[in-house]
Amino acid sequence: IKDWNKLSADEKRLFARQAEVFAGFMEMTDFEVGRLMAAIEEIGEMDNTMVIFIAGDNGTSAEGGMVGMYNEMTYFNGVEEKVEDLLPLIDNWGLENTFPHMAAGWAVAFDAPFTWTKQVASDFGGTRNGLIIRYPEGITEKNGIRTQFSHAIDIAPTVLEAAGLPEPKVVNGVPQTPIEGTSMVYSFNNAKAAERHTIQYFEMFGNRAIYNNGWFARTIHRFPWVTDKLTPLETDVWDLYNVKDDFSLTNNLASKYPEKLAEMQSLFMAEAEKYHVLPIDDRTIERTNPELAGRPDLLGGRNSLMLYEGMEGMMENTFINTKNKSYSVTADIEVPEGGAKGVILTQGGRFGGWSVYLKEGKPEFTYNFLGLERYVISSPDVLPKGKSTVKLDFLYDGGGYGKGGKAVIYVDGNAVAEGRVEKTQPNIFSADETADVGLDNQTPVAEGIGYGPAETKFTGKINKVFIELE
Template sequence: MFSQSNEVDRTHLPIAEPDPPKFKELDVRSVEAPPLFNVEAPEGAPNVIIVLIDDVGFGATTPFGGPINTPTMDRLAAGGLRYNNFHTTALCSPTRNALKTGRNHHQTNTGSIMESATGFPGNTGKIPNRVAPVAEMMRLNGYSTGAFGKWHETAAWETSVSGPFDRWPTHSGFDKFYGFIGGETDQWYPLVYDGVTRVNPPHVEGYHFTDDMTDQAIGWMKAQQSMTPDKPFYMYFATGAVHAPHHVPKEWADKYKGQFDKGWDQVRTETVAKQKEMGIIPEATQLAGRPEDLSAWEDLPEDHRKLFARQAEVFAGFMEHTDVNIGRLVDAVEAIGELDNTIIIYIAGDNGTSAEGGFIGMYNEMTYFNQVEEKVEDLLPRLDEWGGEYTFPHMSAGWAVAFDAPFKWTKQVASDFGGTRNGMIVHWPEGIDSQGEIRSQFSHVIDIAPTILEAANLPEPKSVNGTVQEPMAGTSLMYSLNDADAPEQHTLQYFEMFGNRALYQDGWFARVLHRAPWQTGQQKPLEDDVWELYNAKEDFSLVNNLANQYPERVAAMEALFMEEAEKYNVLPIDDRTVERMNPAIAGRPDLMGDRKSLTLYDGMNGMLENVFMNSKNKSKSITAEVEVDKGTTGVILTQGGRFGGWSLYMKDGRPIYTYNFLGLERFTVAAKKPIPPGPATIVMDFDYDGGGLGKGGDATISVNGKKVASGRIGRTQPLIFSADETADVGLDNQTPVADDIGVGPVATRFSGTINKVVLEIE
């Protein structure tokens, strides 16, 4: 098959096809057909696998001195390179979009996560065409491309069946996608998409999403190489682990029994000692102080220590389980003879370890996003099931600080290396001469895309799919692969997240610590922030503030930050957090807009929260026109799941409404008698108390105009039900709001007929 891959201009993608030849011959048998045009990757171009772990910090894993066993990372580090000065953006969606485009996160309009987008440039969540993803560049240059696992790069209001699908994976450069669209998923009952189609994962005993996505990735890679062995592949393998919920089979958590009883302070100390011994950090590095809000381990009551130790065991088991699955992928690449010419970039964290679990951790992570405080006495009875399907857990912030050693801060804190510095391993036998070495040049997640292009001998395109491209902001790391002493080439980088902001310049680091991750309320004015200064070349953990010694440098770097912030659409800075999840507050697009009524039909299920009618903090009514038989059972309309939501359903012919408050409390209003078979209009009216967010109200159920039940809903969720549980008509797709009619789409299927359901809000 004819290819012009080495003769054409690859700076304008897609590569233009040549004009077809003209023929004068009448009979096709008298001439030969010309070779077909086919774009091939440059000769010898490597396969590429990007592995991105979620929410694991610099000091968590064994290759970087941490306590969590990661045999695959160890193996790849021994045969490749460890980067100990690599940085992310301090939050997931921004890091992912920076990774996939080679541009700063505000250039991709991802100043924070997709769900907290606003109406301002740099924060809209809508990725512009002028920053095409590297996957699309690879695909248009002859690569097969596949993405597996977590996405979290599509605007929240673009996740409905109506699309647009431009910013979904299979319209963003990937031939294949298998994973979840949002920021997190229940690992036991995930919301899975194959391309743009929602699919139910396999119903097998012991199912876990990480196992499933790994099977899918291996199957795709083997099939692709079988069918087209000369065509390289580009794979993005982004696990949901170890983001909350921390879900892992119990035997993996039990591997760490007792190992964290020593507490987070001792773990930090031991990690730093190990890091020095391994050469991961300089010998002179000081362990940064613990944040003042966090207790010393020795000051905690015994029951607190017991709870917190188990939280760490589950987290560690989750990480090791994930790493072992990645090992299965690496083994599969080796088994087909492709490991030597595959560049594997294993990034241990899209930010630092998450402190969003607060001071005691959470049985249900959604309590954080609803600003509801859990208590130790409520969590202790759940200890034996921690990490299982009946929990949606997060660990205490004390462990986040420990797993980010030697640094002080964590995820969300873009102005501390605990939030942004993540271990990275590069393994490429045919491209790297040395093994087991460390690279210490400053680098950033925006450097990955240009590195991939240079490794594949591809130019950065000037235009993609008809749109002139904004140049990549990153710097290729190829210069450092075979030269540990090469001068760093990425010498200027801004950081900003929720008001925490900083600037790196030629080894100096100026910063503002504006808010802690557990502070979700209104903060002090941005103008009152005080800038600090550190010599990052000599002060690895940022403990010696030199601002008073070099005030002129502080002023100059603060001014330079403002220049970079204006250049990349960082301004105006928005330090609001969970309240931005509400589009009415954030000013971002809302698919429902000002609509007060939504008509739904049977078969409409899998509707994510951000594309469904927002009924929180207001009165609502549900009117269902149905046909029932004797003993009709199943869901009429539901939103959310086991860890928060509401459901109107029938059991044994009786209409029932259940409100599940964060899995902590359930309020149920139920008819005492079955309704007669035949057509019926079932109405559930909820009269909200008002007077603020998260209040209660009175619920009434009527059938054909006659009241059959009423009761009190004590309190409601003010801000969010779930990250990926859905609204469904005629069934409850994942975990159930009320499990007295079963679990899953088959068991909860409405056994009667639903003609239509109308949801109306005040």
């Protein structure tokens, strides 16, 4: 990560915009939290309400790499964005047509006094956040500081104890795994209370650590911006810190207390086994695609799926996996008097995906490559009134991951349009966009067909849609 004074003028301009957008987001968050607090006060329940505010969900994200990203999904598909690609987009940074990340230099800076960032679960820069609990009826001391170790898994037990509710043992007939956290209520009115959450493992993508009674042992296995050519887990070097004397983990005591370090490493393995952390998998982007990761998915290896109108909101790992292979989509539809428009079947959204739909009554297919390029194949003819069978064949080139292919549109068995898709996404379309029949329920994959369920809804009738892997 280059120092600020070694950046080019273009880099400084781009990175400054990234930080400005982040500041705007922080300001908006502060404003919206204020609205929530004002609403609670307005109904007269402020004193009887416990507010738990955690400043962040982990460390600041360094997934943007050295220059940042316009679309986070490029990271998860191994596509590098460059300064010259991002500068023309600078005025849109942070708007609804972006899914941006700051350059990693900002993540490191904003995580001070800690060294590392999100994804590095073995450093407090990847995990430690400020916590504020406001509960006038339950906390007598005002503006007090608590130093006992606590973890995100302590939130639920804290709420249950404060509300006087038991931990649920069975929900809807299903026995529940015991909650693993520790209530923080014991510290509410006793700043010097003995710490109760005394042991905690951490692990993410091979970055792993263990906390125990003030001691912290850890290893930095990989950096967030490195996704391949990793060193073997067995060769990782571990550090040792005394957290009570060293808040920001700067004084490595491993060479001074080797026996303590060995004890902590053994303790990590015991906790990892107890809480099903093993086997440790240090892969990142491959894990988004069950087929590449080598794990089963919910479809159990089936090669086809019958879908019907009204089926929407299917997350990526609950839908048939079309990535890196040929497939076909066959839809039996009915067009009313005056024609039809809208989505037949779609997966993903503005930042990557594919969609089969009618535009101005004509069958069309869009493959949206990461929001960077769209490949559109269109039929020249409007569908007539009545029943039609619209089929999309995608013939994958093969020869590896993320390759292109040929798309052919058929109507009632006759080929009506074809074209090339030069690139496809090998790993993931989206972490939150879905597959939908009869509409595109979030951001649109295709351009010019509307936004959201109301505008993209199919105006004819969809009897069934059959999708099959070839």
